[in-house]
Amino acid sequence: MPHANQPLSSVALILSSALGDSLLMMTVARNLRLNGVAVTVFGQQINTMRNWFPGMDIEPELKADDRADKLARYDTVIQLHANKPFVNLDRLHPKVIILAHLCSANSTESMAERLTRFCRDELRLTLVDKGNGITPLPGLTHRQRSLRVAIHPMASTTDKCWLASRFIGLAIKLRDSGFDPQFVVAPEERANWTHIEQLGLTLADLGPLDQVAAWLYESGWFIGNDSGVGHLASSLQIPTLSLFMRRGTARTWRPGWGVGQVLIGSAYLPTGRLKERYWKYMLSVNKVSQAFDRLRALTASA
Numbered sequence: 066m067p068h069a070n071q072p073l074s075s076v077a078l079i080l081s082s083a084l085g086d087s088l089l090m091m092t093v094a095r096n097l098r099l100n101g102v103a104v105t106v107f108g109q110q111i112n113t114m115r116n117w118f119p120g121m122d123i124e125p126e127l128k129a130d131d132r133a134d135k136l137a138r139y140d141t142v143i144q145l146h147a148n149k150p151f152v153n154l155d156r157l158h159p160k161v162i163i164l165a166h167l168c169s170a171n172s173t174e175s176m177a178e179r180l181t182r183f184c185r186d187e188l189r190l191t192l193v194d195k196g197n198g199i200t201p202l203p204g205l206t207h208r209q210r211s212l213r214v215a216i217h218p219m220a221s222t223t224d225k226c227w228l229a230s231r232f233i234g235l236a237i238k239l240r241d242s243g244f245d246p247q248f249v250v251a252p253e254e255r256a257n258w259t260h261i262e263q264l265g266l267t268l269a270d271l272g273p274l275d276q277v278a279a280w281l282y283e284s285g286w287f288i289g290n291d292s293g294v295g296h297l298a299s300s301l302q303i304p305t306l307s308l309f310m311r312r313g314t315a316r317t318w319r320p321g322w323g324v325g326q327v328l329i330g331s332a333y334l335p336t337g338r339l340k341e342r343y344w345k346y347m348l349s350v351n352k353v354s355q356a357f358d359r360l361r362a363l364t365a366s367a
Contacts, residue, residue, distance in 0.1 A: 164183065195322070
């Protein structure tokens with residue numbers, strides 16, 4: 066990976082379609098901007114939330130037919146992964162920085178912390194902060210729905226998802242304890258979850274991502290799988306409980322901003338195949354409920 070040997074003046078930051086990756090990379094965008102570097106962010110998810118990042122130059126995702134011309138305006142191009150959203154990016158621009166080495170580094174730091182360190186040590190920026198610049202919209206009150214627990218039972222792939230029946234069992238347990246559990250899923254996933262309403266549970270109907278952010282910002286808590294929505298809640302300083310398949314994955318990709326707890330499903334399983342197949346069965350409703358109690362205690366002490 067080329068280092069920033071010459072001072073940066075203009076940077077194109079290319080984001081993947083993944084919400085979590087996009088929010089993490091906004092840490093780089095914010096730190097560049099704090100140091101007077103002109104940066105343009107290209108990404109669909111963040112473009113949908115552009116009002117949450119005031120002052121940041123944000124454009125929709127790059128298209129194949131004009132990406133070379135657009136990138137030619139910048140002295141440096143930065144992308145997190147080598148293969149997404151674009152492969153062979155160095156064929157389009159003479160100075161490309163790929164951050165995949167941060168994802169695979171032998172480190173106990175979260176990706177939010179690794180990206181912050183990259184800004185300081187490799188980009189040699191003077192003013193460095195872990196925040197990604199997300200700013201709540203006027204009129205919203207942080208955690209005003211203090212009993213509302215946002216439950217996100219989905220993820221980018223099914224192997225990352227805890228059992229649906231146990232999410233439902235957890236929600237019922239939380240409701241019986243006086244909380245207001247509400248499920249949040251993507252619009253295209255709603256049809257698979259409407260049945261929970263027959264149990265008296267709430268399936269929030271929120272629409273676009275910026276409205277999801279507003280709803281999360283006013284929620285008291287978040288419980289979910291390894292997903293971008295968990296990163297969104299964390300960046301909004303909502304206490305998060307994240308359920309992960311494996312310890313190594315959690316170490317790197319855990320939400321890294323607000324107060325949070327991580328629960329590993331495969332802690333006592335011996336092999337990779339068993340971990341991937343059975344982790345979700347190893348997490349009982351009671352185990353997750355107890356982890357939520359620990360999160361509440363941690364939040365109170367913080």
